[in-house]
Amino acid sequence: MSRNRVLATATAGMLLTGALTACSGSGGDADGPVTIKLLEYQEPRAKVVKALIPEFERAMAKQGRKIKVELVADTLTDEQFHTKITQQLHSGTAPDVLDMGGSNVTGLAGAGYLLKLDDYLDKWDGWGQYYTSAKEAARQPDGGFYSIPHEASLQSLFYRKDVLQRLGVDTSQPRTWDELIGRLKKVKAKTGEAPIVIPAGTAWGGGTWTEGFLPLVAGTGSTFYDAKSKKWTLKSKGLSATFGLYDELIKAGLLPVRDLQNPNPWEPTKYKNFVKGTLPVSAQGSWGWKFDWGPEGAAPIENLREKVATWDYPALVPGTKPYSISGGGYGYSVNAHAKNPDAAVELAKWLSSGTPLAKQLVTVGAVSPRKGLSGTAPYKNEPSLLDAERKLPGSILPPRGDGEDQVSQAVQSATGKMLSGRADGGQAAAAFAKEAKELLGDNRAAE
Incomplete structure (x- = not known):
C-alpha cells in the first residue's frame, strides 16, 4: 500500500x-x-x-x-x-x-x-x-x-531475513532475477505459499504502476518516456522483459494471484502474510519502515529492524546491475x-x-x-x-511524463489479464501497447 x-x-x-x-x-x-x-x-x-x-x-x-x-x-x-x-x-x-x-x-x-x-x-x-x-x-x-x-523515497525489495535464514535460503543481494527466482522457488517448496508480492492488476490501482511495474521497467535500460519528444515508447526489450517477469512469477506460483485480484490486495499480502512471515519478500518504498510495519504503522512487526532488511532490485536484462528506485x-x-x-x-x-x-x-x-x-x-x-x-x-529516477495516468491504466489492465490467465507475457505486452496507444493518442506515443 x-x-x-x-x-x-x-x-x-x-x-x-x-x-x-x-x-x-x-x-x-x-x-x-x-x-x-x-x-x-x-x-x-x-x-x-x-x-x-x-x-x-x-x-x-x-x-x-x-x-x-x-x-x-x-x-x-x-x-x-x-x-x-x-x-x-x-x-x-x-x-x-x-x-x-x-x-x-x-x-x-x-x-x-x-x-x-x-x-x-x-x-x-x-x-x-x-x-x-x-x-x-x-x-x-x-x-x-x-x-x-x-x-x-527509495523503493526496493523488503525481505524477512529471519524467515529466510530459518528456511536456509541465501539472504545476500541477488544479482539477477533468475538468481532470486531460484531462491523463491526454494521458499515455495518448503512453505507451499507464494513468497513474493509485486503490485499487479486493477485492484491495486495506481500502485500497480508506481510500486510494481515502473520500478521494474526503469532498471532495464530501455527508453520508456523520452522527455525531449514527450512521447512514450510502447514496445521495447525492457517492456517485454518486465511483462515476462510477471508471467514467470505467476506461472511458477510465486505471486499471490488470488489476493492480487481481490479488493484491497495490500491487506492480505503486506499487512498479513508479510507480517506473519509466510510471504517473506515484498516490493516496497522506504515509507514502509514507518507506515506499514513500524510501531504505529498499519501492521506493526515487533523488532522490525532485526527481522526485515532490503535488497536492491536484481538485474532483469543482460548488461544491467542491481539498483534501487528513487522517488519524489x-x-x-x-x-x-x-x-x-x-x-x-x-x-x-x-x-x-x-x-x-x-x-x-x-x-x-x-x-x-x-x-x-x-x-x-x-x-x-x-x-x-x-x-x-x-x-x-546512486538510485535510478523512473521515467515520468505527460500521459502517465493513461500508461498506468494500460499497465493495470495488461497485468490484470495475466493474473486472470487471459494472457501470457507476450500477449500482455501486446495488449498494453495497443491500449496505451489508444489512450495516449498518436501525439504522445512513439510506437
Missing part, C-alpha cells in the same frame, strides 16, 4: 485550525504584518506542522519580519483533495502554500495555478544541497520548478495568486530545512531530499531512513 493512501485515511481526531474553504492570504504589505495560509490535508503532516508554525513565526520576528501563519487543515483522500483544491484555485479561494505530491503539482502548474519558483531557488543556498534525483523529480515538463520538495514525495507549492508570495516562499524554505525538516521526515517516514541532515535530530536516530538516503545518489 502506498504511503499516500495510509496517510490520507489516518484517523481525524485532532483539533486543527481553519478549513479548506479558507481563501488566499490576507493582511499587510511588504513592510507590515503579513498573514499566509498553509494547507495540509493529511493528519500526520498537519499535526507536526502545527507545532512548527510558532517556531517559524518567532524566527521571522527575530529578523524583523511580522509573518503570521494560519494552518488550513482538512483530512481528505488524495482524490478528494485534488478535486477540492482544483476548484478553489480556479475560484481564487485557495490557501497560499500547498503541501502535496508531485502528481498534483504537474497538472496544477500546467494550468497556471502555481507560482514558478526558479528565481527564488536560484538565490537560496539550501537549493544547492538537494540531491540531483530530488531536483529532477520536482522538475516540471517546462523545465521549471513549482514546488520545494521536502521528502524523497510531497513538496510545498505556492499559489500563483498569493498576495504575499515572498513570505509564502520563506515559509516553504524554512519548513524544508534543518530541524523542521527532520521532524517532518520522521513523522511521515520519508528520506531526506537534501544533504546535511544525517546529524540532525530526530532524523539522525532513524537508521533505516539514513541507509536509504545513502543509496539515493
Whole structure:
C-alpha cells in the first residue's frame, strides 16, 4: 500500500485550525504584518506542522519580519483533495502554500495555478544541497520548478531475513532475477505459499504502476518516456522483459494471484502474510519502515529492524546491475495568486530545512531530499531512513511524463489479464501497447 493512501485515511481526531474553504492570504504589505495560509490535508503532516508554525513565526520576528501563519487543515483522500483544491484555485479561494505530491503539482502548474519558483531557488543556498534525483523529480515538463520538495523515497525489495535464514535460503543481494527466482522457488517448496508480492492488476490501482511495474521497467535500460519528444515508447526489450517477469512469477506460483485480484490486495499480502512471515519478500518504498510495519504503522512487526532488511532490485536484462528506485514525495507549492508570495516562499524554505525538516521526515517516514541532515535530530536516530538516503545518489529516477495516468491504466489492465490467465507475457505486452496507444493518442506515443 502506498504511503499516500495510509496517510490520507489516518484517523481525524485532532483539533486543527481553519478549513479548506479558507481563501488566499490576507493582511499587510511588504513592510507590515503579513498573514499566509498553509494547507495540509493529511493528519500526520498537519499535526507536526502545527507545532512548527510558532517556531517559524518567532524566527521571522527575530529578523524583523511580522509573518503570521494560519494552518488550513482538512483530512481528505488524495482524490478528494485534488478535486477540492482544483476548484478553489480556479475560484481564487485557495490557501497560499500547498503541501502535496508531485502528481498534483504537474497538472496544477500546467494550468497556471502555481507560482514558478526558479528565481527564488536560484538565490537560496539550501537549493544547492538537494540531491540531483530530488531536483529532477520536482522538475516540471517546462523545465521549471513549482514546488520545494521536502521528502524523497527509495523503493526496493523488503525481505524477512529471519524467515529466510530459518528456511536456509541465501539472504545476500541477488544479482539477477533468475538468481532470486531460484531462491523463491526454494521458499515455495518448503512453505507451499507464494513468497513474493509485486503490485499487479486493477485492484491495486495506481500502485500497480508506481510500486510494481515502473520500478521494474526503469532498471532495464530501455527508453520508456523520452522527455525531449514527450512521447512514450510502447514496445521495447525492457517492456517485454518486465511483462515476462510477471508471467514467470505467476506461472511458477510465486505471486499471490488470488489476493492480487481481490479488493484491497495490500491487506492480505503486506499487512498479513508479510507480517506473519509466510510471504517473506515484498516490493516496497522506504515509507514502509514507518507506515506499514513500524510501531504505529498499519501492521506493526515487533523488532522490525532485526527481522526485515532490503535488497536492491536484481538485474532483469543482460548488461544491467542491481539498483534501487528513487522517488519524489510531497513538496510545498505556492499559489500563483498569493498576495504575499515572498513570505509564502520563506515559509516553504524554512519548513524544508534543518530541524523542521527532520521532524517532518520522521513523522511521515520519508528520506531526506537534501544533504546535511544525517546529524540532525530526530532524523539522525532513524537508521533505516539514513541507509536509504545513502543509496539515493546512486538510485535510478523512473521515467515520468505527460500521459502517465493513461500508461498506468494500460499497465493495470495488461497485468490484470495475466493474473486472470487471459494472457501470457507476450500477449500482455501486446495488449498494453495497443491500449496505451489508444489512450495516449498518436501525439504522445512513439510506437
